[in-house]
Amino acid sequence: MSTGPPTRVANPPGGAGRPRLAERLRALARRRRVRTTGAPVILLFLGLAGTGWDFEGVPAVGAEMTVSQAKRPASREAARLAAERQRLTAALRRKVPRGSWIVIDQTHNRLRLMQGEDPVLEAPCSAGSGMVLKEGSGGRVWTFDTPRGRFEVLSKAERPVWRKPDWAFVEEGEPIPKDPGDRIEYGSLGEYALYFGNGYMIHGTLYERLLGRPVSHGCIRLGKAPLREVFRQAPLGTPVFIY
Amino acid sequence: MRARMLMFCIAATVALGAIAAPAPPGSSQPDDPDTARIRREVEGLRSEHSLAAGKGFYLRLDAGRQSLTLMLQGVSLDEYAAHGLEWGIPEVVFVDRRPAADWDAAAFSKGRLEPERERDHLHFLAPPPATGASPDSGAALPSPPPPPKSAEESYSVPSPYRIAFAERVSLEVRARGEGGRNRSVFRRLADAVSLRLSDLGTAIGLGATERVRLRVTLDAEDAASLYRSLPPDVGLVVVGLPAR
Structure with a gap:
């Protein structure tokens, strides 16, 4: 594209007066100033008028779909596909646990106990605070997050004792004891604990007023009454889903 | 001459074989509408099965039931009712860039929020271990960290926001009504401008190149809840979407 100097436009042949509109526009387009500003103007035009997204609404189907699915398949291929559809649907349905299972929403600090497809209990809990603890001298770092994913209840305990890990002493500015017996603490985990792996558990708390807030070190804290119910209804192997 | 005859015979046999052989399933012969519909459903179920x-x-976006469900291993963890569902394709100068007809049969992966959710971890330096002094000896201990904020206090929620998947498909979540967003007017304005610019960029092929965008409208509380709790690298499966 040439960016030469602007050129003057001659009057149209035979026309003694003003140039015609088309010629005036052509002359205008040859000017450098118009060329440099033309691209953004075109882009703006495209942006406002000619570029974007073409959306189409999707109607809810519901009952109609059920009726059409119930029809007899038209061909052998359709029958084969219908059988596979049935098999896949059944396989997906089997993934829902039949007995008790637990769902924990760690963002909103809610615990739900399910029995098959029915919720039987919902209660506020406290999940990991997300705080990062840095040890002044040793340089160790702990992040108090609750893990996400699928777990299962590996063991259960009544009147659990807490074997305090290093971070519990570091956080309180206490020296880490050499005697393992000095790590044992009674009562702080409440009446029951359900372990679901890697040191994480669902347990009680001394600070029930903080339930509903993310204040734990990664475990799930639960109030006294719901904890008792969860302990009673969740046998070993109960799936625990945390998101 | 003999070699030429032999070559001719082989070529003729191959050609005849190609004509006479039955078409493999799912090849050139078009399905009748019923079979095509079941085939789409089966492909969708296979994708869902692989994710589960x-x-x-x-x-799991169910177009028929108009619901969006957060799932893990085939188990529904949280379900949101949708008040509207649309799907769109980018167009430039009124020319659309339509994806393949079976684009929705695949499972989509590595979904990430746009704008990104900011999580501010509170950092806390442990006090030096006390040596021999009793806790109430008057030594100056650093004050304990403040109690962490709730999710509603921690995260403000843009509307709309998107979940962009690696396969160039995105899910736009719009909120119906107000409430639970905790977002300043200035940030909302910035969101709107940035979304419009991003749309223009996508449409003219700059930056992110989405090929399909699904748009779902949720109650404001639900939209906020999903934004705050969406796990990282989430997948997506779309079921019950009619052919366009």
Whole structure:
């Protein structure tokens, strides 16, 4: 594209007066100033008028779909596909646990106990605070997050004792004891604990007023009454889903 | 001459074989509408099955029931009712860039929020271990960290926001009504401008190149809840979407 100097436009042949509109526009387009500003103007035009997204609404189907699915398949291929559809649907349905299972929403600090497809209990809990603890001298770092994913209840305990890990002493500015017996603490985990792996558990708390807030070190804290119910209804192997 | 005859015979046999052989399933012969519909459903179910067999979280968008469900291993963790569902394709100068007809049969992966959710971890330096002094000896201990904020206090929620998947498909979540967003007017304005610019960029092929965008409208509370709790690298499966 040439960016030469602007050129003057001659009057149209035979026309003694003003140039015609088309010629005036052509002359205008040859000017450098118009060329440099033309691209953004075109882009703006495209942006406002000619570029974007073409959306189409999707109607809810519901009952109609059920009726059409119930029809007899038209061909052998359709029958084969219908059988596979049935098999896949059944396989997906089997993934829902039949007995008790637990769902924990760690963002909103809610615990739900399910029995098959029915919720039987919902209660506020406290999940990991997300705080990062840095040890002044040793340089160790702990992040108090609750893990996400699928777990299962590996063991259960009544009147659990807490074997305090290093971070519990570091956080309180206490020296880490050499005697393992000095790590044992009674009562702080409440009446029951359900372990679901890697040191994480669902347990009680001394600070029930903080339930509903993310204040734990990664475990799930639960109030006294719901904890008792969860302990009673969740046998070993109960799936625990945390998101 | 003999070699030429032999070559001719082989070529003729191959050609005849190609004509006479039955078409493999799913090849050139078009399905009748009923078979095509069941085939789409089966492909969708296969995708869902593959996601359910993995260890990652995924969203299940059911176009027929108009619902969005957060799932893990085939189990529904949280379900949101949708008040509207649309799907769109980018167009430039009124020319659309239509994807393949079976684009929605696949499972989509590595969904990430746009704008990104900011999580501010509170950092806390442990006090030096006390040596021999009793806790109430008057030594100056650093004050304990403040109690962490709730999710509603921590995260403000843009509307709309998107979950962009690696396969160039995105899910736009719009909120119906107000409430639970905790977002300043200035940030909302910035969101709107940035979304419009991003749309223009996508449409003219700059930056992110989405090929399909699904748009779902949720109650404001639900939209906020999903934004705050969406796990990272979430997948997506779309079921019941009619052919366009």
